[in-house]
Amino acid sequence: MTPRRERTEPRNDVSGSTLADWDRWCGVIVQRLQVPLHRLTGRERFELLACLGKLERTAPRHLSVEARALRTQLRDKLAQEAGDALADVLANNPLAAWARWTAQALNKPTTDQLREMLAALDDTEAAVAVVAGLKPRSICPDLDGLLSACRTWVERHGELFAPLRGEVERLCDSMPADLEEENYDLAVTLLKFEAILDPLPDERDTPVEPAPFTSAVLEALIRKPTAQ
Amino acid sequence: MTEATRPTNGEIDAAADRLAQGGLSATEAEELWHHLEATVVLPMIQRLEEELDCDTLGAAAEAKLRGRLQRYRMAKGRFPRWLERTLVNLARDEKRKVRRRGSFGMDDPDQLADARGEEEPTPSLDEQLGRALTALRQALDELERRPRARQQKTDYHAMLLLELRLATAARLRGHRDALAAAGVTRPEVSAARLAWSEAEQAREIQPGWPKLQSVWEILAEELARTDDLLTDDDVVRLLAPLPGVAAPTAVAWRQWRTRATQAATEFLGDDRFERVVAGWL
Helix, strand or coil, X not given: CCCCCXXXXXXXXXXXXXXXXXXXXXXXXXXXXXXXXXXXXXXXXXXXXXXXXXXXXXXXXHCCHHHHHHHHHHHHHHHHHHHHHCCCHHHHCCHHHHHHHHHHHCCCCCHHHHHHHHHXXXXXXXXXXXXXXXXXXXXXXXXHHHHHHXXXXXXXXXXXXXXXXXXXXXXXXXXXXXXXXXXXXXXXXXXXXXXXXXXXXXXXXXXXXXXXXXXXXXXXXXXXXXXX | CCHHHCCCHHHHHHHHHHHHHCCCCHHHXXXXXXXXXHHHHHHHHHHHHHHCCXXXXXXXXXXXXXXXXXXXXXXXXXXXXXXXXXXXXXXHHHHHHXXXXXXXXXXXXXXXXXXXXXXXXXXXXXHHHHHXXXXXXXXXXXXXXXXXXXXXXXXXXXXXXXXXXXXXXXXXXXXXXXXXXXXXXXXXXXXXXXXXXXXXXXCCCCCCCCCHHHHHHHHHHHHHHCCCCCCHHHXXXXXXXXXXXXXXXXXXXXXXXXHHHHHHHHHHCHHHHHHHHHHHC
16 A cells, blocks of 8 residues: 555645655655665666655655655665665666756746656755765765756756746645754755745846745744734 | 875765864864865855856855854765755855845845854744844834934935835735735735834825825735735836825836935944845845
């Protein structure tokens, strides 16, 4: 049975979005948990790492009991079996298509194209974050460089991803508040989402429209009676 | 540096961790910092300056990075990733400073942490908002008490008060459903959070104009009706019919706004204005 997230958090229900599909991630883990890592293809191992990274980035209260248990089991499995199985797994990342995606994104992209691009970057970052905690020396500097360049591209073009803001905001809402202080390799995955939620101003645009408050700030403003 | 001497990721993380933990002599700390600077920090700053088109990042990083480095812990991840996040956040600050656009520091944990000291826990959003509002109110009270130049016709303090409410209302756009569900409009939220004293309500932007409160009510009506930004043209058009108002041009209105923020900056100082006021504009 596919573990389900608790339904008490409807704001985080973005089923159908590859950016935030906890059910699918858990399904991938359930399917592959019992198979020895060396029997999985490189791509399957990569996906497993990406799913774990994204579950690690989710606050426990947003995960079902089953999902939390799966996360722990997969952590244990990787700690025991990782070894050589992680050596080249990151080479299976989907970012070979990044240059083509950026060209598409600058030329009337569909929402699906934007989502695919962002999800591919997120998967790779999440997988790298898991490997960083297990076997950091197996992360090739070229991949770190590629990821930084991808993040910078999104940083500069955050406005392009405006159609995904709702999904991204709900995904960010699912993350623990102290992620930045607790796991730097996972925290860096937030940069692209922040760039989308609050894109950097471009000096060439005048006048600048002030960025709308996020839903969380809006709620706080409505709640807060006045200055303390 | 040759391939043979280039440090591995693990060595870089360990060096940053040693520096962050402290307990080194001044010479050791300096040597370690220069090592990190040469191998990781400066190359990343140069790349981000170029790719993010932010030529002030280096100066900002120099002022803040070493202080923030104390927070780095090797057990929590790789130093280059910690550094990347920190530098991108600094670059964002720099870019926003340029355009005076922000969100009163509430989405900038580093800036907040700097302001409150290293050891305090991260405050909740409500606490941050309360503190930001309190700091803003104190600054506005000080601004209100400053002597006004005799020859100055335009009341720049009144302009600033109005500008703060308009900017806050502007940032509440796109949330129409949520506001309706809470039974409030965006000008109501804006006015409630940025409340004016009776004396402030009675100010006149120009001699003979209606009181500031009346000006706000006209604009608030439009803000409640639409979910758009009010441009300078909109404001001038809406205020023109008010009794006593010799309608300014949009250009003049924009100049009053600019002068209002300049006057506040001059009185409060760059740092305090940026920290306390600019984020609301």
